[in-house]
Amino acid sequence: MINQRRFLVETLTAIGLILAPFILPYLGFAPNTVNRILVWGLFGIGFDILFGFTGLLSFGQSALYGTGGFVAAYLLTRTGFPHVVTALFIGMIAAAVVGYLVGLIALRRTGIYFAMITVAIAEVFFFVEFNPLAEWTGGENGLPGVPSPSFDLGFTQFHFSSGWSLYGFLAFWYFIGIVIGLRIVRSPVGAVLRAIRDNPLRASAVGHSIHGYKLTAFVIAAAYAGFAGGLLGIMQAFMPPDAFMFDTSAQLIMQTAIGGTGTLFGPLLGAAIWLFLQDFLQAALGLGAAWKLVLGLIFVLLVCFLRRGLIGGIVDLYALLTRRKTEPASESAPAVAEAPAPESLSAAAADMLKARSTDGYQGPILQASGLTKRYGGLIANSDINFTVNHGELRGIIGPNGAGKSTFFKMLTCEIPPTSGRIVFEGHDITGRSVTDVCQLGLTKSYQVNQLFTRLTVRENITIAVLAALRGKFKLDLFRRIDRIPGLTEHVDQTLAMVNLSARADTPVASLAYGEKRRLEIGLALANSPSLLLLDEPLAGMSPQERIETVKLLRLISRGRTMIIIDHDMDSLFELVERITVLQEGRVLVEGTPEEIKGNPVVQEAYLGGVLEQ
Amino acid sequence: MINWPNLISQMFNGLVLGALLALISSGLTIIYGTLGVLNLAHGAMFMLGGYAGYVAFTYTNSFIVAIIFGSLFVMVVGIAMERIIIRHFYGRPDEDQLLVTFGIGICMVELVRLGFGSLSLTVPPPPALAGITSLGFMFYPTYRLALVGIIAVALLTLFIILYRTRIGMIVRAGIEDSVMVASLGINVYRVFMVVFGIGAMAAGFAGIVNAPVVSLTPDMGEAILVQTFVVVVIGGVGSFPGAILGGLIAGEIISITSMINPGYAYVMLFAAMTLVLLLRPHGLLGSQSRA
Numbered sequence: 001m002i003n004q005r006r007f008l009v010e011t012l013t014a015i016g017l018i019l020a021p022f023i024l025p026y027l028g029f030a031p032n033t034v035n036r037i038l039v040w041g042l043f044g045i046g047f048d049i050l051f052g053f054t055g056l057l058s059f060g061q062s063a064l065y066g067t068g069g070f071v072a073a074y075l076l077t078r079t080g081f082p083h084v085v086t087a088l089f090i091g092m093i094a095a096a097v098v099g100y101l102v103g104l105i106a107l108r109r110t111g112i113y114f115a116m117i118t119v120a121i122a123e124v125f126f127f128v129e130f131n132p133l134a135e136w137t138g139g140e141n142g143l144p145g146v147p148s149p150s151f152d153l154g155f156t157q158f159h160f161s162s163g164w165s166l167y168g169f170l171a172f173w174y175f176i177g178i179v180i181g182l183r184i185v186r187s188p189v190g191a192v193l194r195a196i197r198d199n200p201l202r203a204s205a206v207g208h209s210i211h212g213y214k215l216t217a218f219v220i221a222a223a224y225a226g227f228a229g230g231l232l233g234i235m236q237a238f239m240p241p242d243a244f245m246f247d248t249s250a251q252l253i254m255q256t257a258i259g260g261t262g263t264l265f266g267p268l269l270g271a272a273i274w275l276f277l278q279d280f281l282q283a284a285l286g287l288g289a290a291w292k293l294v295l296g297l298i299f300v301l302l303v304c305f306l307r308r309g310l311i312g313g314i315v316d317l318y319a320l321l322t323r324r325k326t327e328p329a330s331e332s333a334p335a336v337a338e339a340p341a342p343e344s345l346s347a348a349a350a351d352m353l354k355a356r357s358t359d360g361y362q363g364p365i366l367q368a369s370g371l372t373k374r375y376g377g378l379i380a381n382s383d384i385n386f387t388v389n390h391g392e393l394r395g396i397i398g399p400n401g402a403g404k405s406t407f408f409k410m411l412t413c414e415i416p417p418t419s420g421r422i423v424f425e426g427h428d429i430t431g432r433s434v435t436d437v438c439q440l441g442l443t444k445s446y447q448v449n450q451l452f453t454r455l456t457v458r459e460n461i462t463i464a465v466l467a468a469l470r471g472k473f474k475l476d477l478f479r480r481i482d483r484i485p486g487l488t489e490h491v492d493q494t495l496a497m498v499n500l501s502a503r504a505d506t507p508v509a510s511l512a513y514g515e516k517r518r519l520e521i522g523l524a525l526a527n528s529p530s531l532l533l534l535d536e537p538l539a540g541m542s543p544q545e546r547i548e549t550v551k552l553l554r555l556i557s558r559g560r561t562m563i564i565i566d567h568d569m570d571s572l573f574e575l576v577e578r579i580t581v582l583q584e585g586r587v588l589v590e591g592t593p594e595e596i597k598g599n600p601v602v603q604e605a606y607l608g609g610v611l612e613q
Numbered sequence: 614m615i616n617w618p619n620l621i622s623q624m625f626n627g628l629v630l631g632a633l634l635a636l637i638s639s640g641l642t643i644i645y646g647t648l649g650v651l652n653l654a655h656g657a658m659f660m661l662g663g664y665a666g667y668v669a670f671t672y673t674n675s676f677i678v679a680i681i682f683g684s685l686f687v688m689v690v691g692i693a694m695e696r697i698i699i700r701h702f703y704g705r706p707d708e709d710q711l712l713v714t715f716g717i718g719i720c721m722v723e724l725v726r727l728g729f730g731s732l733s734l735t736v737p738p739p740p741a742l743a744g745i746t747s748l749g750f751m752f753y754p755t756y757r758l759a760l761v762g763i764i765a766v767a768l769l770t771l772f773i774i775l776y777r778t779r780i781g782m783i784v785r786a787g788i789e790d791s792v793m794v795a796s797l798g799i800n801v802y803r804v805f806m807v808v809f810g811i812g813a814m815a816a817g818f819a820g821i822v823n824a825p826v827v828s829l830t831p832d833m834g835e836a837i838l839v840q841t842f843v844v845v846v847i848g849g850v851g852s853f854p855g856a857i858l859g860g861l862i863a864g865e866i867i868s869i870t871s872m873i874n875p876g877y878a879y880v881m882l883f884a885a886m887t888l889v890l891l892l893r894p895h896g897l898l899g900s901q902s903r904a
Contacts, residue, residue, distance in 0.1 A: 057708045108890050111707045112651040113850070116842035117886070123839045124883040131876020246835060250719070257712055289731075293723035300716035303709060304698065 013178050017171040021164050029272075031163040033279065037271045038170040039231050044256050044267020045181040046224025051253075052261030053185055054217040055197030056107075059249050060118030061225050063102065063125035066244035068095035068226020070129070073143040073239035074136060084149035084234065091230040092223050099222020103215045110200070119246070126244045143239040162237075170231060174268075177224065181264045183478050184220065188466050191481055193217055195463040198452040205412070205450070206523055207438035207467030216475065254299045260309025269310060363426065365390050365531050365561050366411070366442075371420035373406055373585075380406040382585045384420070388531070394563045395572045395593075398582035399605060404565045405447055407582065408533050411563075412444045413437045424531065435472050438527065445524040447535040447565075449516050451508050457519055458491060458504040461526050465490045468527030490526070498522035498552065514545040518552070525556060532556070534564045538571055550575055573597065581605065618751045623872040624865065629757050629826070631864020632764040633819055637837060638844040638856035639771055640815030646788035646851030647808045650699060650710045654718035656838025658813050662687045662820025663829045664725055667736050676739035683821030684814050690721075691813025695806050703805075718834070726831040733828035736821075756825050763822050768857065771815065775853055784808055788851050840867070843882050847889045849899020858897055 024034055043065060050056050072091030075081040106117045129137050137143065149169055150159040160169035184190055195203040196210050204210045233239035242248065251274070252267070259270030274295060281291035306313045364387045371384040381403045388394050398404050409415045411422060413434050422430045429437050452460050462481070469484055470476070482488065495501045498518040503511065511519065517537065524532055537553065538546050550571050556562070566572050572579070573593040581588040581596060583605045589596065596602055641655045652658075666683030670676065694717060702710045737743070738756035746755045775781040783804050787794045795801045820834075827833065840863060848859025863882060870881040889897060 051708070055706075055708065057711055105887055105890060108894055112645070112711065113846065115651065115707075115711055116846055117890070119839055120843050120846070120883055120886060123836075124879045127876060127879040131874070132880070246839075250715070253712070254716070254719075290723070290727050293720060293727060296716055296719040296723055300698075300713060300720060303713045303716055304701070307705075307709065 033275050035170050035235050038174045039228050040271035041268030042174050042177045043228035045177050045264050046221035048264050050217050050221035054193040057115055058118040060122035061252055062244055062248035063122045064095045064099050064222040064225035065229040067098045068092055069229025069233050069239050069243050070137050072230035073146045073233040077143050077145050088230040092227040095226020096219050096223040099219045103218035107214050122249055129244045140241055142241045146233040146237050187477050187479050188481050189477050195452050198454050202450040204435045206464040209435055209473040212473040260311030263311045266309050266311050367423040369421050372418045374418045379585050392561050393557050393576045395576035395579040396565045402582040403585040404582055408535050439472050441530040443524040443529040444533040445521045449520045453508050456505050456507050457500050461491050461494050461522055464523045464526035494522050494526045531561045536566050538566050538568045623868045627865035627868030629760055631861035632761050633823055634844050634863055635857040635860025636764050636819045637816050638841045638860050639853050640812035641841055642845050642856045644812035647784050648805050653715040655816050656834030657718035657721040658687050658816040659820040659837050660834035662817030663824045666821030670736050680821050684818040687817025688810045688814035692810040695809035722831050733830045735828050736824040738825035843886045846886050849896025852898045855898035
């Protein structure tokens, strides 16, 4: 949505910022209110990247806002440092460094733990500011006398003191902030952040170092917070200690949620509504202290009924209104999708997307020896020895609870084995991370779909391809995602291969089950793995879909090693060359499909006895 | 400044605070463990218990009535909150749950501020427990001494409910695996409501029994909530014994550091939390299963 026309959003923002002083006074906004909105809006850009885009809800932004603000204010008031803008940047860097350290601790855990830890950190900063550091921060008095910026251009002097003249200064920085923010969310890093928000497990399984990216988002948010904190001091000519208060974090979160998350502009809109209502309720309606209750109620109602805030609501409404016009066009789309892709096209894609080369390594591609997994007293896998050769197409069968999925999880390093060793292409991968293993060329499609549910089909595949093209961590924050060489081709080929080209721009949520299943395989396939594991690729499919998928799997297997778990014996026996039978966590037998079919031990395991004829 | 009587009396203060934190945290942790919802309005419920008790006390002049009314009132508020709002959030992401409970907490605080003003209010301790008691080597406020006993009884009651009753068994099973419990044909939603009520009541009870020790202000719950988080992180999310152990540790850290320099109390508390996170990321008594 954001990415439709280049610089459109930036241009509109610039126009809006220029027009604001001419329009807003008529709507009852005082210049000081507008300035405060800008500072909150800038603060919020970073927070939205952290929360709206990466899904990390931090209650500790006040710590970073205060840090940046007080460092800048201290430089300007106590040390006689003359350059306002330089001081702002130093404050920003200080906040980013603190953010990095805080992030290292807070990001050790996710979800509610992350929220709780950030709350605790914010509170610590507040107390540190008030007590041990009071000598530097002025304690509860704050730092008064923060100078306003002025620039001497030789022939004339610009002085941004207060009101609308200060507005120009703040609007400039807000504009820079939004340009950088848009750049970041449109970069490959931005795409990965969204993937982390939607499905962190899958994001790491397709080969992204999610810890690194989360820390990046945290530091970006800290830098924005630090710079905005510095601006707060300049705007008020005083650095208030309440910047450090938990209420600051709370207000930021509520403003962002009211305005809308994941839009970058949500915090600005939220701040405008918040501050406008605050003035309006207090002054015009004479509600006094009750204004916060009203805002609290609005916030709760919005969280309940309008998940994505006001901007999200407007976008949905717009989509609802415009859908009627485009409906006839989209009706024909499913029909196209149902038609099987031309065999030749898929085949061509398969050739282009062939497995990576193996660096001249000879010998079995995968060798697991003595692999055991215990959960307390329960033995899921016991002493499994398993070897797969290059180019092999292997099937694994076994009754429910035989430990097949556990075995796969150990092979892809999602869970560590209790004992045993896994060697992939000559590398010992035991104890490595799922991300590293994916980067080496071993991927898995999951038994239960693990997709990025809020993204489109194309975006899903793009996430996986990005890991293949950029490695597990790269800080190309300012690179446009469509400037990555080979990305579009690679994504198109993968889409063609899993026969989803016609559905590329469909959101995952509106795919049919069979299509989701194919996308699941596509995600595992996108980084051209040399060994692909498929955990029940046929599960839940209709007979027709099974036939199509078997055809697809055969195509994928060209020049690639594959191991497939499935309960559909007929399809599997037809597809694979060798079969391993697991039972109660052990390898029961191994052999060609013919051997397995006739094996009395296998029949015993499955049917409880051999049919006497 | 630092001498033996002082240290011991601070350790007693730590015990009182620790017991209080243990009680509030166990409420928070059983709600989270069973429902998967982190209730950010928990601090506000603690505050609400204090104010509800204050109202009951002004009308009846009986501390016992204040305790009963305060706890029951918060329990009813908790159940209403679960029925009306929280149950619509079970299927929604963690972040939405955090936001909504956070918002509800703010509404509670502002509602109380509207009704009672921002000035602090006090509830006197019951006459029988007023004054100070000699412990032989030092004097200590009687009510604080009694408070440890009162909270210990409350924790014991909670323990009995959790470990010796049918509903407790369901709750503990639900903490392990709520899907499994649901598939055994138990109406988990009714259990959820009861658990939310009990958890809220624990906070409300703590609020009113603590009222004679502190003064009531509308935002008193905020600091307690933060301390409760630290307790839960230290003890392990979803663990009742963890909440008690974490509460006592946090209480002692805050009290003993305060004796030396109050400004560092939170720093030390935070340092302890960081240490636990580094060495035992799931908390001292937490299990691996709850991420």
